[in-house]
Amino acid sequence: MNIIKALFGTSEYVSRTDTTAESPDPDPEDIWAFTDPDARDAFAEEGNLAKLEHDIRYEVMRGEPWEEDELAFKREIRRLLREDAITDKGTYWYSSPFPTVYRAVQDGELEIGERTFQFRTDDDLVFQCRMDRDKNPQSDGPLLIDQLQPTDKAKLCGDMGGAMKGM
Numbered sequence: 001m002n003i004i005k006a007l008f009g010t011s012e013y014v015s016r017t018d019t020t021a022e023s024p025d026p027d028p029e030d031i032w033a034f035t036d037p038d039a040r041d042a043f044a045e046e047g048n049l050a051k052l053e054h055d056i057r058y059e060v061m062r063g064e065p066w067e068e069d070e071l072a073f074k075r076e077i078r079r080l081l082r083e084d085a086i087t088d089k090g091t092y093w094y095s096s097p098f099p100t101v102y103r104a105v106q107d108g109e110l111e112i113g114e115r116t117f118q119f120r121t122d123d124d125l126v127f128q129c130r131m132d133r134d135k136n137p138q139s140d141g142p143l144l145i146d147q148l149q150p151t152d153k154a155k156l157c158g159d160m161g162g163a164m165k166g167m
Contacts, residue, residue, distance in 0.1 A: 017088045017100040018127075019074055021081040026074040028065035031056045031097075033074065034127050039098035052156070056097045059157035060129045069112050073127060073142045076110040077102060080125075089124060091150065096157045099127035101148060112141050124148045131157050 016037040026033050031053060032040060043052040057063065080086040080102070089103040104123045109116050119125060126144050133139040 017102075019077045019081065019100065021078060023074075023078050026066065026071045028071060030066075031061065033066060034060075034070070034097045034099045034129075036092035036098050036100040039092045052096065052098075055156040055158045059131065060097045062130060067130075067142075070127070070142045072112045073110070076112060077125070080108060080110070083108075086125060091148075093126045094151050094153060095129070095132070095155050097127075097129060098154070101126045110143065112143070115141055117141060117143060117145060119145045122147065129157060 018032075018034055018036050035052075035056065040049070040052070043049045077086070085106050085108045086102040086104050089101040091101045092098045093101060102125045104119045104121055104125065107118075107120050109118050110125075111117075123145050124147060126148070128136075128139060128142050128144045130142075132144075133142065
């Protein structure tokens, strides 16, 4: 699932992403590292940016820095963008931290730790937070590779079952 970005497809709209080919190495303390800028702006416009920040810090990150496999995912996305293997799909994921969804334009793979993840042309790649991974026993990394469908529903991790509720 994902949310189509506002004004996507118009000549005035330029899609922004949480990672670019030129992005610096990810900062383990940067709470916005996996948040699509358009999602962040949408929360700010609704007056809910502080709520999103709290959700990311205490639900998504669980009060800790980003983990090494999460940072490795971001570095791999940067590499794949440099190689033109993926592109911005123009959407972001439906749940916190609302990361950018990327579309594969050729077959390829990501290496995270000692694991290799294969993807095919037209697959979507998106960051998966710890809570999503905990809820899915088949998940073996901080990413989902699938062909995703749009949705207009968004949810914070704190609203999900099993949330720490900011504790």
